[in-house]
Amino acid sequence: MTAFIIAIVITIIAAWLIIKNYQPQTVLLLAGLALLTITVILHPEKSILYGKATTTGSTWLDIFAFAKGSLSTQVAGIGLIIMAAGGFASYMDHIKASNAMVNICIRPLQVIKAPYLILALGYICAQMLHVAISSAAGLAMLLLVTFFPVLVRLGVSKAAAAAMIGLCAFMDLGPAVGTANLAAKHAGMETAVYFAHYQMPVAIAVMLVVSILIFFTAKYYDKKDGHTVVIQDVSKTDAQEEDAAPTFYALLPIFPVALVLIFSPLVIDTIKIDVVTAMIVGTMLAFVCELIVKRDFRACCKGVQVFFKGMGGMFTSIVSLLVCADIYAQGMQQIGAIDYLLESVQNAGFGFTSMTIVMTLLVGITAVLTGSGVAAFFSFSGLAPSIATKFGADAVYMILPMQLMAGMGRSISPVAGIIIAVSKAGECSPFMIVRRTLIPALGGIVTMLVTNYLLF
Template identity: 40%
Template sequence: MGIVISLIVTFWVGYLITRKYKPQPVLFMAGLILMFCGVALGLGTILPAKNSTGSVFFDAFEFIKQTFSSRAAGLGLNIMAVGGFARYMDHIGASRALVKLTIRPLLGLRAPYLVMAASWVVGMLLGLCINSASGLAMLLMVTLFPVLVSLGVSRLSATAVIATTLCLDWSPSDTGTILSAQTAGLDPVLYWTNYQIPIALTVMPVVAGFHYFTQKWMDKRDGHEVVPIVVDKTEADKDEKPVPMIYAILPTIPLALILIFSNLWISWIKMDIIKAMFIGVFIAMIFEYVRTRDGKKVLDGIQSFFDGLGMQMANVITLIVAGETFAKGLTTIGTIDAIIKGAQTSGFGAAGMILVMVGIIAGCSIVMGSGNAPFFAFASLTPTVATKMGVAPVLMLLPMHFAASIARAVSPITAVIVVSSSMGGVSPFDLVKRTAIPMAGAMLVNVIGTFVYFYR
């Protein structure tokens, strides 16, 4: 009975989210329904007896309160600091300066599709400092898209490459990376260097090659002629306020601090993500004062940092807590135990369970148009599932996290696809036809690489 109820509720969640309902309240409601049903059917409890409020109804909200408290103080502050820093970098123009400096070496090449493939690799590297897929895509559509089209690449090909530049959320300061590392009980830097980098470095040449041959073949199939043309500047580019090119180093400062003051190099000085972001903002404020000589303007500008903090709390932290509430409901009603037992009795084993979880996350990402929503909903379940299957949680979290961001680039309703297609003047449905083959390659490498490098 519990399985039937959980399936009905899960399909209801997917239906509402695909209908553009706000995912947080949908997940909260679903979690509460599952919790109450689980208790009513005698399938589980919400809180241990020693932590209970004395009322099942109140226990559900006590769980939400405790989850908010723990997430906001630890993981939440990390994510908010990253979001605030990113917002401030956009405000002062440092992100755009970094993109312009990075793509400059490509301008000397005259092989259109080679430049296009190399641009994808550059975009992936930029993703280490610019964590927002849609934000990075907007910057590249303004700066790189005109370059690619002027070399003779079709608008669809250029847009497809840009829309998939952050198909792996692989920065140590990425929200999913932080959540994965914390859930796996690992330091984010060590999780990045030991687990994410090997997969990312394997994915890069594969996807770059897929883009080169796929876009070239599809352009030829569609009758596109590779003829250099002049592309007018977009309105965003015309309104751009120039900043010194030295500003390009500012978005890289926190990443440099996190890597330098870690177990990789200088381990006796303690550095974490929050301090690195605060230091990065402080240094950027000094740069801004030297450039503008206007103390009031510099201090007023810091409001964008605080706005970024609030946006992360409103959009990301609430989504994580909502996802954990939904996951708690699935646990309370007995669904997770049933899935694990079913996998064990059917002979799936740990490897089969990893494939099932990756498939669920990828499918949900495409349908929901979000990588974060499904991953955040299932991430907290992973330690329990992994322990019962006899593998380390990281072996499930790593491919699940990457599967979410890869599949996101194949959904016509996700933000990065909608933004890119709008700015490129192409259909989002035509665009995902161009991204599907490279992302299929990325997904295969993601799964196979996890088994080859880490599964023992």
């Protein structure tokens, strides 16, 4: 009981600091080390080791060796996947392949002359683009440059168009997304299987509900704000660049995703390609395409450096957070707080479904308060496997709603980077954007929880 109270106090302090915009990596690292230190004090006979690591000979030094074990394990595993995906995404932006893909996807929508229908269909298109363009902020910036002017010229208000783009990464889907890779790891399955068998069935239902709610919500708020629909010529948009990439470049961002899905138990199980290998193959294919198009070997070689810079950027922002969150989660395990919590809820009659809802809402609330879906999910995802094991359930049934909720919470957070960015384009405050995203988001959250329960 004492250890549990201490763990809760440390968690509350850590959460408060993160909400107050203290660096989450440092906060989680200090919280984890504090939990491990208190474990040594309260239970000196207990071994503080990470996995199968060997002791340094001193229990106190084992605390810091624990951090080293987490760093080496996470960087060599899921961290490398996240860095490779980030590097590939940066290279796709550099050669403007992402722009080419977005332009190809939105072109058919320009034929439709029903503004709010295009807005609803645009969300589905944008959400599917997120499978290949892993960065939510990056995808939003592309859509603001390309799709936003089209929507405005078709007659919807700037606020409505901005709010839809703010929902473009409502769910983090696909093998290229860091949270999806971590979820698959915790669920003990390949990322391709997690995406195709678990994410997509739920995502399809959510996308349909969210798109319908976007349609009616946008019309309601535009009418309430006195907006008049005036259709202009969409050919006058400024989205086309003089140095735009060739059209076939639109296939490059989805190439690694296709490789991962094809060479997996889903299609061809005799050959297996992991995410990192697929990203390297995709980068080399893009390099060859650049060489053929530009015929400048020196410039193309220099361009590939963007891939490695992107990897470094992902380590700084995401992988470091993953490591620190892992140390915090492991500290909660070591001190015995998780075991005590599980025993308490089981004695109180809580079942696995109730615990899933509680953990999912915990991730969602954290994402809303911090504006970071990644930080929210990484902080609590490590607890899901042990909780599921205690209830004798499959971890994926808890980890899936938690992972999807991370993006959902971000979409209704006025402090989220993507919401702030689109609010500037919409010429309104982030709170006005959240007012428009709230109803579609709540509908999507309820649909996600119900669908997850019914299907699995």
